[in-house]
Amino acid sequence: MSNLDAFYHALENPGRYIRQWKKETEKRAIGFFCSYAPEELIHAAGAQPVRIFGSGENMSRADSHIQAYCCSLVRGSLADALSGALDYLDGTVFPHTCDSIQRLSDIWRLNSPIKMHIDVILPVKLNTASSREYMNDVIKKFRRDLENKMGISISDEEIIKSSILYNRIRKALRELYKIKSMNPGAIRGRDLHTAVKAGMVMDRNVYADHLEEYIKELRSAMHGASSDRYKRVFLAGGICNIPDIYSSLEESGGAAVWDELCTGTRYFDGEIKITGDPVDAIAERYMERLICPVKYRSMNERSDSLVRQVREHDAGGVIFLILKYCDPHSFDYPDMKKRLDMEGIPSTLLELEDGRGIDGQIKTRIESFLEML
Amino acid sequence: MIDNPKITDPEKEKRKIKCVKKMKEIMTSYYIDAKTAVQNNKKVAWITSGGPVEPLIAMDIIPVYPENHGAMIGAGKMGADLCSKAEDMGYSRDLCSYARADIAASPINGGPIGGLPKPDMLVCSNNICGTVVKWYEIQARYYNVPLFIFDTPFIHSEPSPEALKYVKRQMGEYITFLEEHSGRSLNHDRMKEAGILAIRAQNLWQEILDTAANRPAPMTAFDAFFHLALIVTLRGTSTVVDYYTELLAELKERISLGIGMVPEEKYRLLWDNLPVWYRTRWLSDKLSSHRASLVADTYTSAWCGTTHLYDENNILESMAVAYSSVYLNISIDRMYEIIRGMIFKYGINGMIMHSNRSCKPYSFGQYDLQKMIMKNLKIPVLIIEADMVDERAFSESQTETRIDAFMETLASG
Ligand code: SF4
Numbered sequence A: 001m002s003n004l005d006a007f008y009h010a011l012e013n014p015g016r017y018i019r020q021w022k023k024e025t026e027k028r029a030i031g032f033f034c035s036y037a038p039e040e041l042i043h044a045a046g047a048q049p050v051r052i053f054g055s056g057e058n059m060s061r062a063d064s065h066i067q068a069y070c071c072s073l074v075r076g077s078l079a080d081a082l083s084g085a086l087d088y089l090d091g092t093v094f095p096h097t098c099d100s101i102q103r104l105s106d107i108w109r110l111n112s113p114i115k116m117h118i119d120v121i122l123p124v125k126l127n128t129a130s131s132r133e134y135m136n137d138v139i140k141k142f143r144r145d146l147e148n149k150m151g152i153s154i155s156d157e158e159i160i161k162s163s164i165l166y167n168r169i170r171k172a173l174r175e176l177y178k179i180k181s182m183n184p185g186a187i188r189g190r191d192l193h194t195a196v197k198a199g200m201v202m203d204r205n206v207y208a209d210h211l212e213e214y215i216k217e218l219r220s221a222m223h224g225a226s227s228d229r230y231k232r233v234f235l236a237g238g239i240c241n242i243p244d245i246y247s248s249l250e251e252s253g254g255a256a257v258w259d260e261l262c263t264g265t266r267y268f269d270g271e272i273k274i275t276g277d278p279v280d281a282i283a284e285r286y287m288e289r290l291i292c293p294v295k296y297r298s299m300n301e302r303s304d305s306l307v308r309q310v311r312e313h314d315a316g317g318v319i320f321l322i323l324k325y326c327d328p329h330s331f332d333y334p335d336m337k338k339r340l341d342m343e344g345i346p347s348t349l350l351e352l353e354d355g356r357g358i359d360g361q362i363k364t365r366i367e368s369f370l371e372m373l
Numbered sequence B: 001m002i003d004n005p006k007i008t009d010p011e012k013e014k015r016k017i018k019c020v021k022k023m024k025e026i027m028t029s030y031y032i033d034a035k036t037a038v039q040n041n042k043k044v045a046w047i048t049s050g051g052p053v054e055p056l057i058a059m060d061i062i063p064v065y066p067e068n069h070g071a072m073i074g075a076g077k078m079g080a081d082l083c084s085k086a087e088d089m090g091y092s093r094d095l096c097s098y099a100r101a102d103i104a105a106s107p108i109n110g111g112p113i114g115g116l117p118k119p120d121m122l123v124c125s126n127n128i129c130g131t132v133v134k135w136y137e138i139q140a141r142y143y144n145v146p147l148f149i150f151d152t153p154f155i156h157s158e159p160s161p162e163a164l165k166y167v168k169r170q171m172g173e174y175i176t177f178l179e180e181h182s183g184r185s186l187n188h189d190r191m192k193e194a195g196i197l198a199i200r201a202q203n204l205w206q207e208i209l210d211t212a213a214n215r216p217a218p219m220t221a222f223d224a225f226f227h228l229a230l231i232v233t234l235r236g237t238s239t240v241v242d243y244y245t246e247l248l249a250e251l252k253e254r255i256s257l258g259i260g261m262v263p264e265e266k267y268r269l270l271w272d273n274l275p276v277w278y279r280t281r282w283l284s285d286k287l288s289s290h291r292a293s294l295v296a297d298t299y300t301s302a303w304c305g306t307t308h309l310y311d312e313n314n315i316l317e318s319m320a321v322a323y324s325s326v327y328l329n330i331s332i333d334r335m336y337e338i339i340r341g342m343i344f345k346y347g348i349n350g351m352i353m354h355s356n357r358s359c360k361p362y363s364f365g366q367y368d369l370q371k372m373i374m375k376n377l378k379i380p381v382l383i384i385e386a387d388m389v390d391e392r393a394f395s396e397s398q399t400e401t402r403i404d405a406f407m408e409t410l411a412s413g
C-alpha cells in the first residue's frame, strides 16, 4: 500500500482500522475530542489515541439526549456512541473546551456504552502564573487518572519517548504544509487533509514513517510545477470534517495554502521540550501553541495571528469554516472579519454541518468568492 | 382636581406584594448612581452575574451587570430588535441573546435605560458558561478596557484539589488587577464587611424562596425572577439585606394570613432555566388559570446555593470556592440531586423545563434530567422551547397547547 493509500485506508473506516490494530497489538484504544486533549500521555500509556469525529450518520439517534440547536460534531459523535459505532473504544477523554462539549461529557458518561471516562478540565485563560501552574497540575492529574483507570503506571521514559514521536510527527506535518504553501500544485488539498487526519487515528509510529516517506516522495516528484495557477486561500476556523471543501476549492481554481484549523496547523503548532520535567513540557506546549477561541491569552491574539499567517503565506483571501451552532467560533468571527476588512483581506464565511457535505449553494459561494480574488 | 378612582379588584390587590415599589426605587437609584459614576469620580466594572462582586463593593467600584441589562431588555420586549441588530453586525442568531442584545446595545446606547455606563474594566467568571468569556472579550476590545477572567474549572464529579488551589490563587490576582486599575488598595475590614453582608443577603434570599414551601405559597418563582435583581446586582451591600428583611417579613405575614399568590392553589410546579422574560406575565396568568403555582425554580436559587461554603474568617478564599461551585458549573447528575431536594422541599407535583436556545450549558442535559426525574421520582416534566430574550424563538400558541395538555395530565394523574 502506498503511503497515501495507507492514510485513506485508515480514515475511510477508522473503526475497521482500530479493531484490526487492537487485534494485532492487544492494546487499548482511547477516543478523544479536541486538539487540546493531551494525547501524548494516552500514547505514553500504551493506548491508541483516536480523535472522534462524528460520522454524520444517523444523527437523529442523538435527538432524545440533546437539542437540535447543538453543533453537528457533538450531535454526530453522540449518535455514534449511542449506536455502538464507537464500540472499538475502551475509553473517552473529554478536555474542557466549549459549553456543548462540557455537557456532552455528562450525557456521554451517563449513556454511552464506553465505560472509561476522563475529563481534563484545562484552564480557560493561558496568560497568568496561576493558570500555568494549574495547567501543569491538570496534566499531571490526567496522567494519574489514566494510570488509575487503566491500572497501569506510566514512566517518565515512556512520556519522553511519546513526546519525541509527537515532535517528529508535528515537524513532518509542518514540512508537508510548507510544501503545499510553496507549491500548491504538488499535493491535492484533499490528500493533505487526509494525511493530517490519518495521524489522529493510525498507530503513531507507523504513521510517522509513512508521513516522512510521503514527504520524500513529494519532494522528488516536485520539479517545475508552477504555483501560479491557483488562487491562494487561507482557511480559518475549528475542525474540518468535510474533505469535499478542498476539492470544491480546487475545482474552482483555488487552493488552501495554509490554515489555522484543528485538523491542520493548530494540531502541529509548537514543539514539546525534551529537557526538564516531561509532563510540564507537554503542559507548556498546550499553554503556548496556536490559540483557539475557547482559550484566552490576549484580546487580539487570534486576529493578529490570522493576519500574520495570511501575509506570511501570501494568501489572497480567507474562508471561515464554522460549524452551525458553534458558539466560540461564531463569537470570534465578526471582529476577525472586521480586522481582515481593515487590512484589505477579503473573506467569506461558510456555515457547515457534518453529514451535510458541500451542497450547490456552498459551492456557488466558494466560486464567487474565488472570482473576487 | 378630581380624583380618578381606579377600579381595583380587592382580591387581586390583596395578593400583590407591597414591597415591590421600594424595590423599583432601589433599582432606579442604583442605575442612576452607575450612570453618573464618571461625574462622581467612581470607577465602573462590568461583571458577570456569577462573578465575585464583593471586592468591587469593598473598593467602591460600581458593579454593572450586563446580564441584568439583558433581562431588562427582554422584559421590555426590546430583545428581538437588538438581537437582529447584532445579526447585522455579523453575530450568528444561534448565540446567547443576552450577549447579542448587549453587544448591539453598546454602540447605539440601546435598551430601556439608554445603554449601560461605559466600563473602566471587565470582570468575567466562566462559572456560568463559556459564552461570557467570548462576550466580555468582545466588549473589552470595543471599550478598550482591561479584562479579568476568574476561571472556575467545571465540576463533573468532585472539585479537584488542583482546581481549588487554582481558584484560591486567582483571588489574589483578582485583587491585584482591581488595585491596579482602580488606583486604590483593598481595605480588608471593608472586604470582610462586604463578605458578611453577602452571606446575610444570600441567607435571606434562601429564606425568602423557602416561604414558597408553605401552602399556599405566598410568592411564586415569577416574584423571585423580579426580586432576584437585587442579589445579582447589589450583593455585598446593606441595601439588599435591608430590603430582603422587609420582603421576608411581608411574606411571613402573608403566610400567617393564609394569602397565597395563586388563587385556590392546587398544583405546585418547579421551573428550570432562565425565565422567558418577555412572557412572564402571560405564563403566570396561564398557570394561575390552571390553579398551578410555580413555587420554585433552579435559576434564582443559584444565588444562594453555595452560601454554606463561605467562611467569614477567610472571606476571599472561601468565596473563590463558593463561586466555582455554583449550579451551572456542575454536572447533570449533581444538578439532579439538587432538583430532587427541591422537589421534596417544596412539595412539587410537576416540572417545567425551559429549553432555552440561548443557554446551551443550562439546556443541554435537560433531556437526561427529564428522564431521571420522571423515572426515579415519578414527577411529570414538560419541556417548552423558547429563548429568554429573543421573542422570535417563541411560539405562544404552541406553548399554550403544550401547557394545557400538561396540566390536563397532571389533573388526571
Ligand atoms: S477549535 Fe478549540 S475546542 Fe474546537 S477542537 Fe479546536 S482546539 Fe478544540
Ligand code: SF4
Residues within 6 Å of the ligand: A071, A072, A073, A074, A097, A098, A099, A100, A101, A238, A323, A325, A326, A327, A328, A329
Ligand atoms: S464545533 Fe464549536 S460548539 Fe461544537 S464542539 Fe467544537 S467548539 Fe464546541
Ligand code: SF4
Residues within 6 Å of the ligand: B067, B096, B097, B098, B099, B128, B129, B130, B131, B132, B274, B358, B359, B360, B361, B362
Ligand atoms: S444565558 Fe446562558 S449562555 Fe447566556 S450568559 Fe447566561 S449562562 Fe451564559
